[in-house]
Amino acid sequence: MTLILLVILFLCLGVAYPGVTGIFMDKLASKKLCADEECAYTISLARAEDDYNAPDCRFINIKKGQLIYVYSKLVKEREAGEFWAGSVYGEQYEDQMGTVGYFPSSLVSEQYVYQEANKTIPTT
Numbered sequence: 001m002t003l004i005l006l007v008i009l010f011l012c013l014g015v016a017y018p019g020v021t022g023i024f025m026d027k028l029a030s031k032k033l034c035a036d037e038e039c040a041y042t043i044s045l046a047r048a049e050d051d052y053n054a055p056d057c058r059f060i061n062i063k064k065g066q067l068i069y070v071y072s073k074l075v076k077e078r079e080a081g082e083f084w085a086g087s088v089y090g091e092q093y094e095d096q097m098g099t100v101g102y103f104p105s106s107l108v109s110e111q112y113v114y115q116e117a118n119k120t121i122p123t124t
Contacts, residue, residue, distance in 0.1 A: 028058070028083055028102065029074035033117035039072040039085070043117045046070050046086065046108035060088065060101030068108060071100065073117050082106065 035041040048062040062068060067089040076082045083102040 027123060029077050029123055031075040031120050032072040032085070032123050033075060034072045034119045034121050035115045035117055037119060037121065039121060042069045042071060042114050043073070044070045044110045044113045045089070046084070046110050048103075048108050050107045052103055052107050054101065054103075058102055060086070060099055060103055062088065062103050062107065067111070068103070070110070072121075073105065074102070074123070075120070084108070 032039065033043075035043050046068045048064050048066045048068060051064050052059075052062045054061050068086040069089050070084050070086040072085045074083045074085070082105045084105045085100055085102050087098060087100045
């Protein structure tokens with residue numbers, strides 16, 4: 001009886017959640033600037049000058065006044081915008097802390113530079 005219920009459950013889940021297919025997303029840049037080879041160390045602390053709503057999962061939402069740890073800076077290509085990668089900082093933003101994503105560099109001002117981003121790393 002238990003086996004039959006498990007099979008039925010498995011079949012129902014298979015119908016409800018068919019095979020996952022990926023969506024191709026263009027690369028934002030071919031290179032990024034980091035403080036280390038893994039882009040794990042914080043480059044700077046920035047403050048959001050305006051709100052930003054993430055258009056897809058590669059980006060993070062930011063609210064005006066939020067502090068953001070910056071880990072890498074994409075090298076601008078052609079007519080693309082300049083994006084940085086970072087995570088939101090502060091107790092009032094606990095639900096977003098630890099999520100790293102891109103945001104437009106034009107919407108933030110660097111408050112404090114911890115170390116220079118002098119390593120050029122290819123993006124993946």
